[in-house]
Structure formats: structure tokens, C-alpha cells
Amino acid sequence: xxxxxxxxxxxxxxxxxxxxxxxxxxxxxxxxxxxxxxxxxxxxxxxxxxxxxxxxxxxxxxxxxxxxxxxxxxxxxxxxxxxxxxxxxxxxxxxxxxxxxxxxxxxxxxxxxxxxxxxxxxxxxxxxxxxxxxxxxxxxxxxxxxxxxxxxxxxxxxxxxxxxxxxxxxxxxxxxxxxxxxxxxxxxxxxxxxxxxxxxxxxxxxxxxxxxxxxxxxxxxxxxxxxxxxxxxxxxxxxxxxxxxxxxxxxxxxxxxxxxxxxxxxxxxxxxxxxxxxxxxxxxxxxxxxxxxxxxxxxxxxxxxxxxxxxxxxxxxxxxxxxxxxxxxxxxxxxxxxxxxxxxxxxxxxxxxxxxxxxxxxxxxxxxxxxxxxxxxxxxxxxxxxxxxxxxxxxxxxxxxxxxxxxxxxxxxxxx
Numbered sequence: 470x471x472x473x474x475x476x477x478x479x480x481x482x483x484x485x486x487x488x489x490x491x492x493x494x495x496x497x498x499x500x501x502x503x504x505x506x507x508x509x510x511x512x513x514x515x516x517x518x519x520x521x522x523x524x525x526x527x528x529x530x531x532x533x534x535x536x537x538x539x540x541x542x543x544x545x546x547x548x549x550x551x552x553x554x555x556x557x558x559x560x561x562x563x564x565x566x567x568x569x570x571x572x573x574x575x576x577x578x579x580x581x582x583x584x585x586x587x588x589x590x591x592x593x594x595x596x597x598x599x600x601x602x603x604x605x606x607x608x609x610x611x612x613x614x615x616x617x618x619x620x621x622x623x624x625x626x627x628x629x630x631x632x633x634x635x636x637x638x639x640x641x642x643x644x645x646x647x648x649x650x651x652x653x654x655x656x657x658x659x660x661x662x663x664x665x666x667x668x669x670x671x672x673x674x675x676x677x678x679x680x681x682x683x684x685x686x687x688x689x690x691x692x693x694x695x696x697x698x699x700x701x702x703x704x705x706x707x708x709x710x711x712x713x714x715x716x717x718x719x720x721x722x723x724x725x726x727x728x729x730x731x732x733x734x735x736x737x738x739x740x741x742x743x744x745x746x747x748x749x750x751x752x753x754x755x756x757x758x759x760x761x762x763x764x765x766x767x768x769x770x771x772x773x774x775x776x777x778x779x780x781x782x783x784x785x786x787x788x789x790x791x792x793x794x795x796x797x798x799x800x801x802x803x804x805x806x807x808x809x810x811x812x813x814x815x816x817x818x819x820x821x822x823x824x825x826x827x828x829x830x831x832x833x834x835x836x837x838x839x840x841x842x843x844x845x846x847x848x849x850x851x852x853x854x855x856x857x858x859x860x861x862x863x864x865x866x867x868x869x870x871x872x873x874x875x876x877x878x879x880x881x882x883x884x885x
Contacts, residue, residue: 596678605630610650618651620667639675642716646686652736657712660690663817666847680721685731689713747851749805749882761794774876785874792874795863802883804854810878819875823867828859
């Protein structure tokens with residue numbers, strides 16, 4: 470139908486009829502109230518139009534717009550036309566208070582000025598899709614079941630806001646499609662400033678309604694392949710400081726259904742609450758010393774990276790890269806591995822992403838043992854040194870977040 474009449478203004482149909490649902494919206498001459506009634510500035514008394522679902526001018530009826538509501542006076546412009554719906558197969562809805570009056574438990578309920586007249590044939594809740602950045606953590610991820618997951622520190626946290634959505638019948642599509650919060654943490658905060666020690670999933674797509682089915686869901690935190698490799702890609706690995714949630718759903722209808730495989734999330738290979746230490750014996754901090762090519766005055770002492778305290782950091786400050794931090798092991802040792810612990814601070818600037826682990830026996834000539842690429846996360850990174858003999862161990866930082874380098878701890882392990 471090309472156009473719709475205003476509520477209470479029936480006209481002759483020229484095409485196949487459809488049922489109408491009318492918004493009982495007051496005009497500029499009407500005033501809104503928090504109570505369930507409205508009073509026109511100039512009360513009039515007219516009769517309801519025969520067969521009309523909406524009251525006509527000046528009548529008072531217990532409709533979906535609230536008990537005792539009066540319709541706009543004749544001649545008053547209604548600012549919202551009737552909406553058309555295929556429900557009812559062309560029949561006008563009847564004025565039946567049992568079907569038009571919203572109840573508190575009905576999804577049609579609400580403040581009087583937002584309720585709508587609806588056909589009696591509409592009895593089901595329509596499908597609902599809702600998405601956004603809620604800045605709230607998912608209660609489903611922090612139950613007793615996942616207390617031992619990496620970054621959860623044994624905590625059980627009943628986050629209230631996302632629980633309210635579940636109690637209202639909404640489905641968290643990512644967790645529905647990926648029920649294991651340990652292998653699929655769904656980190657969305659933050660691909661730009663780092664993922665920190667606890668997995669922060671604060672962006673969602675919710676669905677509600679029996680006619681909606683979730684097929685799959687994943688997190689995207691990298692630029693498209695054609696946009697990778699540029700200078701921007703290094704500083705901004707994604708288009709936003711939040712990762713994207715991508716969900717495939719199917720809504721019951723007349724369509725043919727999906728014509729491609731549903732999206733799927735890649736699991737993190739991160740069993741346990743924290744990675745076990747590498748094989749070997751850690752070299753005592755008292756036997757180590759450290760130097761760096763760049764340090765930040767006041768907080769940049771490289772000795773903070775070998776003091777055995779993961780809550781103190783070496784920080785370079787912003788300076789042209791590469792940077793290096795070198796650890797003197799005190800004597801030549803046969804090394805099994807080395808653990809690099811990123812900062813555990815909220816400010817993850819300087820978190821190291823690319824570089825190389827190097828060794829030397831004389832402190833002058835260094836050779837590469839392994840090139841490294843690490844995610845923007847607080848979990849430790851272990852490098853297998855395969856029994857190499859060296860007195861000096863160096864990390865060359867080719868890129869750290871924001872042009873800086875930050876490390877909480879460097880822990881060398883020697884063969885026992």
C-alpha cells in the first residue's frame with residue numbers, strides 16, 4: 470500500500486488490504502503525562518468510527534494507549550501515520566479490550582504514550598536483535614565453571630547487568646555459539662590498547678524470540694587482509710579500539726536459509742589459569758644485572774625487569790625503535806628457556822609485539838636465537854633456548870605499543 474491513513478481516518482482501499490496498527494500519538498495540542506490518561510485542551514464528544522481499531526475524535530476508551538485515554542480532536546493532525554502489517558489478512562482489528570489493552574507482562578506494555586493498538590491475531594513476541602558496547606562484563610563467563618580459566622584468578626563474579634538481559638529472555642549469541650569461556654574468551658577490549666590480564670568481553674549481540682536461531686559467532690580484531698601490512702596496521706591493528714562481534718542468525722520465514730557456512734570463532738590454545746613455568750631452574754634475581762639502550766627517567770630502571778616482582782616494570786619511554794634490554798647472567802650458563810612477562814598494569818603502552826631474542830658469550834657479539842611476534846596480552850611469553858650456552862641474554866624490541874618498550878620480568882631458566 471503506497472501510504473497509510475492517519476489513525477481513525479479510514480479510506481477506501483485500492484490495493485490488497487492489510488491490517489493496520491495505529492500509534493496513538495498526541496498532536497501538538499495534546500500534552501503528555503506520566504499517568505495513563507491524557508486530556509485534550511478542548512474536549513469534544515464524537516462517536517467512534519464503525520469498524521475502526523482506533524478511537525475517533527474526543528472518545529474515551531480503554532485501549533492499548535491506556536485506560537480512559539482520549540483520542541485527538543477532529544481535525545487535529547496526527548504526527549504518526551498508521552503502520553501497515555500483513556497480520557490479520559486485511560481485516561481491520563476490532564476494538565476488543567482483552568486484546569488491545571497491554572498488560573504488565575506483555576512485550577507491548579510500557580508507558581501510555583509508547584503503547585500501540587495491535588491486531589488480535591498478533592499473539593507472539595516479534596524477533597529482536599540488539600547489539601552494542603555495554604561496557605559490562607558477561608556473567609556467563611565468570612561462573613564457578615570457569616573460575617580456573619586463564620585470567621579469572623579463581624573468581625566467581627555475578628555481573629548484574631548482563632544477567633538482567635538473560636533474565637529478560639535475551640540470548641548472548643557469542644557465548645551461545647561458543648560455550649567454553651576458557652577456550653573462547655571473546656576478548657573485545659581492546660585490540661588497540663591491549664587485552665590485559667583478564668579477558669574483557671564487553672561488546673555483544675543479543676537475540677530474543679523463538680523464531681531466531683543462532684548459527685555461529687566470532688570475534689574480529691584484525692584489519693582485512695588487503696589493509697594489513699601498512700604503517701597504520703602496526704599502530705592500529707583494527708579499525709576500532711573495540712573488537713567486532715560477528716554473528717550469523719536465521720529468522721524463521723519464507724526464505725531459503727543460509728547459503729554459506731556460518732562464522733566460527735578460533736579457540737585460544739590457553740589451558741589453565743596461567744601457563745606453567747618452562748623446564749629448567751630459574752636463575753636467582755640476585756645473580757642477574759640488566760642494562761637498556763633507552764630508559765624512562767624515574768620509572769625506567771631495567772633492574773625492575775629482573776627483581777622477581779611482576780608488579781614493577783622496566784619502561785623505555787617513547788623513543789625511536791629498535792630498543793634493547795640486556796641481562797648479564799653472571800657467568801656462562803646452559804639455558805633451557807626464558808620467560809618474558811609483559812606489564813600487568815592497566816596502562817599497557819609499550820607492550821612488546823615484535824622483536825628477537827639474542828645471546829652472547831662476551832657481551833659484544835650477539836646472535837639471534839629466535840624471532841618473536843606476540844599478541845597485545847598480559848600473559849607471559851616463553852622462548853625455548855634449546856640448551857644454548859651464553860652469559861648475556863638480550864631482547865631486541867622492533868615494535869612496542871605506542872613506540873615504547875615495557876617489561877615486567879625477564880626470567881632465564883638454566884638446565885638443571
